[in-house]
Amino acid sequence: MPNITLYHASPSRSSIVHWMLEELGEPYEIKLVSFKKGENRQPAFLAINPMGKLPALEHGDTVITEAA
Numbered sequence: 001m002p003n004i005t006l007y008h009a010s011p012s013r014s015s016i017v018h019w020m021l022e023e024l025g026e027p028y029e030i031k032l033v034s035f036k037k038g039e040n041r042q043p044a045f046l047a048i049n050p051m052g053k054l055p056a057l058e059h060g061d062t063v064i065t066e067a068a
Ligand SMILES: N[C@@H](CCC(=O)N[C@@H](CS)C(=O)NCC(=O)O)C(=O)O
Pocket: 011, 012, 013, 014, 035, 040, 052, 053, 054, 055, 065, 066, 067, 068
C-alpha cells in the first residue's frame, strides 16, 4: 500500500501534482474528489484539508495543499 495519496479532480491544479508523481515514479494512490457533488466540502475531506481545496497530497502524516 503506497504511503502517498493524491486527492484529485480534473481539471484542477491537482493535475500538476499528478504529473509530478508520474515523473517521480514512486507508487501512489489517487482518491477522486467531485467538486460537482460538493465532496470537497464534506467533513471527510475537510479533515484532510480544512480549506476544502485541491490538491491535497498526503505523505504519511504530512499533508501538502499547495501545488507550487
Ligand atoms: N493554494 C492552492 C489553491 C488550490 C485551489 O484553489 N484549488 C481549486 C481547484 S484548481 C479548488 O480546490 N477549488 C474548489 C473550491 O474552492 O471549492 C494551490 O495553488 O495549490
